[in-house]
Amino acid sequence: EAQVTQNPRYLITVTGKKLTVTCSQNMNHEYMSWYRQDPGLGLRQIYYSMNVEVTDKGDVPEGYKVSRKEKRNFPLILESPSPNQTSLYFCASTGQGNTEAFFGQGTRLTVV
Amino acid sequence: KNQVEQSPQSLIILEGKNCTLQCNYTVSPFSNLRWYKQDTGRGPVSLTIMTFSENTKSNGRYTATLDADTKQSSLHITASQLSDSASYICVWNAGNNRKLIWGLGTSLAVNP
Numbered sequence: 463e464a465q466v467t468q469n470p471r472y473l474i475t476v477t478g479k480k481l482t483v484t485c486s487q488n489m490n491h492e493y494m495s496w497y498r499q500d501p502g503l504g505l506r507q508i509y510y511s512m513n514v515e516v517t518d519k520g521d522v523p524e525g526y527k528v529s530r531k532e533k534r535n536f537p538l539i540l541e542s543p544s545p546n547q548t549s550l551y552f553c554a555s556t557g558q559g560n561t562e563a564f565f566g567q568g569t570r571l572t573v574v
Numbered sequence: 575k576n577q578v579e580q581s582p583q584s585l586i587i588l589e590g591k592n593c594t595l596q597c598n599y600t601v602s603p604f605s606n607l608r609w610y611k612q613d614t615g616r617g618p619v620s621l622t623i624m625t626f627s628e629n630t631k632s633n634g635r636y637t638a639t640l641d642a643d644t645k646q647s648s649l650h651i652t653a654s655q656l657s658d659s660a661s662y663i664c665v666w667n668a669g670n671n672r673k674l675i676w677g678l679g680t681s682l683a684v685n686p
Binding site: 466502503504505506507545550552554561562563564565566567568 | 608615616617618619620655663674676677678679
């Protein structure tokens with residue numbers, strides 16, 4: 463089954479404690495991206511990757527890092543989380559051309 | 575001002591009724607326009623993808639239309655079901671999956 467898997471689904475952490483949200487896809491897609499979704503603001507792109515070792519900033523990259531060492535994995539790293547990063551996060555992957563994006567189940571992060 | 579605007583912001587209809595959701599975009603040029611359905615707390619799921627040369631595309635009870643001249647799109651839902659209760663999001667795509675601009679969505683509630 464084609465899918466994008468994110469972990470964890472829920473996470474509560476304290477300010478400043480480094481964390482990583484994992485994302486893995488099994489569709490051999492080149493393109494992967496991370497979004498955050500906040501009430502009234504819709505989905506905003508954090509980072510995206512066109513292929514292995516190719517990453518670029520989206521609209522709201524501050525406070526986040528990503529890596530793309532393998533095609534299937536695209537982890538999101540928060541080196542020093544702050545309360546304003548409390549949000550619902552989605553990972554997505556897309557094949558080439560005008561194809562649909564597949565989204566993960568979401569990670570609800572709370573930073574206290 | 576959001577470059578992809580959706581209306582209405584929210585809508586309540588009775589089960590079995592039809593409804594139409596609107597999307598206006600100001601960005602150009604574009605490669606395709608997408609509609610997604612998002613259940614609360616879940617990742618968006620693709621409904622339709624239309625290129626600028628397509629006027630209409632259907633996916634079961636969902637029919638999307640596109641007028642590239644007026645930069646308007648609509649999503650028509652026929653014979654609504656309780657499971658249609660969700661947020662419907664219009665997304666503009668520059669064509670290389672690099673840049674997606676997401677609308678804020680229309681929240682649809684289908685009541686019995």
